[in-house]
Amino acid sequence: MSLQERQPVGVTEDGLDYDALADLLGDRVIGREHHLNAEGFVVRPTDVEETLELLRDEAGFDHLSCLTAQEYEDRYESIYHLTKYDDRTQELSVVVPADPEDPVSESAAGVYETANWHEREAYDLVGVDYDDHPDLRRILLPETWQGHPLANDYHQDRPQLVPFQEHKNPLEDDHHDAESDTMFLNIGPHHPATHGVLHLKTTLDGEQVADVDPDIGYLHRCEEQMAQQGTYRHQIMPYPDRWDYASAGLLNEWAYARVAEDLNDIEVPEYAQVIRTMGAELCRIAAHMLAVGTFALDIYGDFTAIFMYAMRDREKVQNILEDLTGQRMMFNYFRLGGVVWDLPEPREEFFEQTRDFLDDLPETLEEYHDLITNNEIFQKRVIDTGVLDPEDAKSYGCTGPVARASGIDYDLRRDDPYGYYDELDWDVITENGGDNYSRFLVRMQEVEQSARIIEQCVDLLEDWPEDERTIQSNVPRTLKPEPDTETYRAVEGAKGELGIYVRSDGTDKPGRFKIRSPCFSNLSALESMSEGEYVPDLVATLGSLDVILGEVDR
Amino acid sequence: MSNEPRDAISGSTDPQTKTREARIGPDLDNRFNSKLREAFGSSPFILTKFDKFMNWVRGSSMFMLQFGIACCSIEMMHTYAVKHDLDRFGSGVPRASPRQADVMIVPGTIVSKFAPRMKRVYDQMPEPKFVVNMGSCAISGGPFQEGYNVIKGAEEVIPVDIHVPGCPPRPEALVYGVVKLQERIANGESSPVTVKPYELEQFGDLEQDELVDKLAAEIDEEDLVMRYNWADSP
Numbered sequence: 001m002s003l004q005e006r007q008p009v010g011v012t013e014d015g016l017d018y019d020a021l022a023d024l025l026g027d028r029v030i031g032r033e034h035h036l037n038a039e040g041f042v043v044r045p046t047d048v049e050e051t052l053e054l055l056r057d058e059a060g061f062d063h064l065s066c067l068t069a070q071e072y073e074d075r076y077e078s079i080y081h082l083t084k085y086d087d088r089t090q091e092l093s094v095v096v097p098a099d100p101e102d103p104v105s106e107s108a109a110g111v112y113e114t115a116n117w118h119e120r121e122a123y124d125l126v127g128v129d130y131d132d133h134p135d136l137r138r139i140l141l142p143e144t145w146q147g148h149p150l151a152n153d154y155h156q157d158r159p160q161l162v163p164f165q166e167h168k169n170p171l172e173d174d175h176h177d178a179e180s181d182t183m184f185l186n187i188g189p190h191h192p193a194t195h196g197v198l199h200l201k202t203t204l205d206g207e208q209v210a211d212v213d214p215d216i217g218y219l220h221r222c223e224e225q226m227a228q229q230g231t232y233r234h235q236i237m238p239y240p241d242r243w244d245y246a247s248a249g250l251l252n253e254w255a256y257a258r259v260a261e262d263l264n265d266i267e268v269p270e271y272a273q274v275i276r277t278m279g280a281e282l283c284r285i286a287a288h289m290l291a292v293g294t295f296a297l298d299i300y301g302d303f304t305a306i307f308m309y310a311m312r313d314r315e316k317v318q319n320i321l322e323d324l325t326g327q328r329m330m331f332n333y334f335r336l337g338g339v340v341w342d343l344p345e346p347r348e349e350f351f352e353q354t355r356d357f358l359d360d361l362p363e364t365l366e367e368y369h370d371l372i373t374n375n376e377i378f379q380k381r382v383i384d385t386g387v388l389d390p391e392d393a394k395s396y397g398c399t400g401p402v403a404r405a406s407g408i409d410y411d412l413r414r415d416d417p418y419g420y421y422d423e424l425d426w427d428v429i430t431e432n433g434g435d436n437y438s439r440f441l442v443r444m445q446e447v448e449q450s451a452r453i454i455e456q457c458v459d460l461l462e463d464w465p466e467d468e469r470t471i472q473s474n475v476p477r478t479l480k481p482e483p484d485t486e487t488y489r490a491v492e493g494a495k496g497e498l499g500i501y502v503r504s505d506g507t508d509k510p511g512r513f514k515i516r517s518p519c520f521s522n523l524s525a526l527e528s529m530s531e532g533e534y535v536p537d538l539v540a541t542l543g544s545l546d547v548i549l550g551e552v553d554r
Numbered sequence: 555m556s557n558e559p560r561d562a563i564s565g566s567t568d569p570q571t572k573t574r575e576a577r578i579g580p581d582l583d584n585r586f587n588s589k590l591r592e593a594f595g596s597s598p599f600i601l602t603k604f605d606k607f608m609n610w611v612r613g614s615s616m617f618m619l620q621f622g623i624a625c626c627s628i629e630m631m632h633t634y635a636v637k638h639d640l641d642r643f644g645s646g647v648p649r650a651s652p653r654q655a656d657v658m659i660v661p662g663t664i665v666s667k668f669a670p671r672m673k674r675v676y677d678q679m680p681e682p683k684f685v686v687n688m689g690s691c692a693i694s695g696g697p698f699q700e701g702y703n704v705i706k707g708a709e710e711v712i713p714v715d716i717h718v719p720g721c722p723p724r725p726e727a728l729v730y731g732v733v734k735l736q737e738r739i740a741n742g743e744s745s746p747v748t749v750k751p752y753e754l755e756q757f758g759d760l761e762q763d764e765l766v767d768k769l770a771a772e773i774d775e776e777d778l779v780m781r782y783n784w785a786d787s788p
């Protein structure tokens with residue numbers, strides 16, 4: 001698709017021409033809906049694959065960002081949120097209603113790889129049955145679960161049984177077979193290299209990986225249900241901190257803030273935007289430092305210098321963030337329409353502390369480069385292992401440092417600007433290797449860029465006139481958006497595109513709240529990256545993907 | 555008495571009884587009333603001393619299980635790392651294998667799919683073993699308590715010695731919890747191992763009901779299962 005010569009259908013000077021797109025699809029479109037972020041085309045459940053294929057090939061929608069499934073009184077609905085890696089502002093929703101009695105809908109897994117996992121999740125939690133799906137089984141909940149928890153008739157109090165079974169080798173009928181060439185290996189869910197509770201069902205041929213099937217859901221703590229039970233104004237904001245918990249809290253909070261502000265038409269004062277930008281980038285540094293530290297831990301195999309250095313630097317960032325927000329990790333600092341309080345007094349001290357950190361950073365990064373980047377043994381382990389080529393990355397819906405390390409120039413901070421990013425001077429980092437090394441390099445360089453952003457924010461905040469320091473706009477005590485307003489909005493989280501879909505139902509709580517987690521999509525690419533590699537490279541690949549299971553499982 | 559030089563052996567007929575009598579005596583021989591004895595207390599002599607000694611050793615040199623679950627594990631890593639350095643208290647070497655560990659810190663939310671695994675990891679640790687609950691999730695389900703998939707605390711599954719509240723607890727709080735655990739261990743206390751609401755059982759041993767009937771085709775009689783009666787959860 002990148003070699004396309006023709007101009008994609010529907011692209012005009014000033015954005016998308018939805019009518020041209022509708023013409024392209026012809027009578028497959030049986031209705032139109034309006035979502036705040038994009039138009040929605042309603043298509044029949046039997047036309048999904050054709051529709052998406054046309055949109056991908058003719059109109060250039062190469063990024064299936066998210067799939068939301070939900071149940072209404074009279075129907076099930078799957079919404080495919082499409083957009084483009086080249087221009088994130090061009091969005092389109094494909095809405096597929098399905099029968100309430102027998103919710104069957106055609107699968108999109110043949111068009112976008114990422115639909116595979118997304119549809120499994122939709123089946124698991126909501127209960128839509130995707131026809132022609134290559135492997136439709138539960139993904140987050142155990143196989144034996146009864147009912148679909150986000151469907152309307154689910155009773156939470158019904159008992160459930162969870163078996164503790166031996167896992168079967170997917171390649172062999174019986175992996176105890178003496179004749180068999182392959183060996184089955186469980187990695188996780190409790191394993192030091194899985195960064196939490198990830199379970200990899202691995203089949204080995206000698207020391208090479210023949211098949212790997214990530215088994216997730218060991219940390220599925222019902223984040224969507226929690227958000228659907230909370231009120232927009234205050235009760236949802238604490239939860240995003242706990243999605244990507246590698247101290248990336250503010251980045252996640254921004255995802256919620258952005259979608260809720262969009263939905264309720266809330267303006268955010270400029271001063272608050274600058275504070276948000278600064279806080280978010282501090283979080284990004286902390287998150288990337290954790291990624292670097294644990295990646296080194298995976299490769300070198302011990303809690304030694306690099307891990308300790310990374311932790312030391314995280315401590316510094318956490319101290320600054322604690323002064324700003326009052327918490328080390330679970331900040332709960334953003335409010336709809338701004339932030340909860342101004343910078344800590346005395347401000348000079350805060351600025352000084354932040355500047356000290358920034359001044360030390362180049363030297364610190366030099367240390368890392370000496371220890372890791374230039375280390376030949378490290379290079380041997382990571383260069384040309386775990387290669388993800390750009391076409392695959394797009395098909396699997398990879399975003400963030402993972403996509404950028406495969407040469408995809410895609411960063412929501414620049415491509416779909418929010419906050420104060422478009423006023424500041426910084427670069428999007430890309431590398432072309434697509435291997436473990438590139439992903440590591442991208443993160444290291446992004447730390448530098450974040451530092452640049454923070455520095456500019458500090459400059460701005462220092463000179464901000466005292467009587468214009470508005471930290472919050474006026475927001476009503478209860479927010480009740482118009483019923484059936486729908487929107488999908490994303491921000492650039494530490495791991496990539498962190499999106500949220502919200503449908504309001506006229507009350508002060510969301511009717512449906514769907515989280516698009518970057519780690520979820522990034523992890524789904526693991527299979528294509530590690531087949532044929534050695535086991536130790538699989539571990540390195542997993543480390544360089546930098547998944548946080550809290551965000552994968554939600 | 556016996557501190558005096560005894561008779562020549564040749565002239566003695568009952569040297570052994572003499573010493574023994576001297577030991578048993580009408581009263582205890584004051585040679586034994588040493589400071590050591592005061593400190594150690596009375597009988598049974600060897601056993602209690604050794605136990606006490608062992609408890610002290612145990613408390614002073616604990617191997618933690620390297621066990622990360624959720625957000626709290628990030629703070630747990632900080633507790634192990636520079637600045638907080640749990641190793642100062644003789645308990646900072648995480649072991650990757652449960653068979654080498656004697657303390658398990660449970661740092662996060664436990665969900666239905668994970669509880670059987672956690673139980674198994676706990677079972678694999680050698681006795682004596684201790685558990686520290688880190689954070690509200692491990693204590694009660696915390697912010698996710700109402701979730702359809704969340705176990706309302708690790709204590710539903712395994713015995714727990716110390717609870718460290720917080721979301722997440724600061725590293726200092728975890729250090730305090732671990733030191734408290736050491737104190738308890740040195741005093742020979744630990745939480746009793748009792749039957750927990752959610753245990754691993756053989757599928758065949760479950761009471762027949764609708765759910766069991768329904769799953770009978772999918773699960774073998776001998777397979778281990780964990781049954782969650784959500785309605786009875788706190």
Ligand code: SF4
Nearest residue numbers: 625626689690691721
């Ligand atoms: S107690 Fe809080 S910080 Fe700890 S695992 Fe639970 S939600 Fe995360």
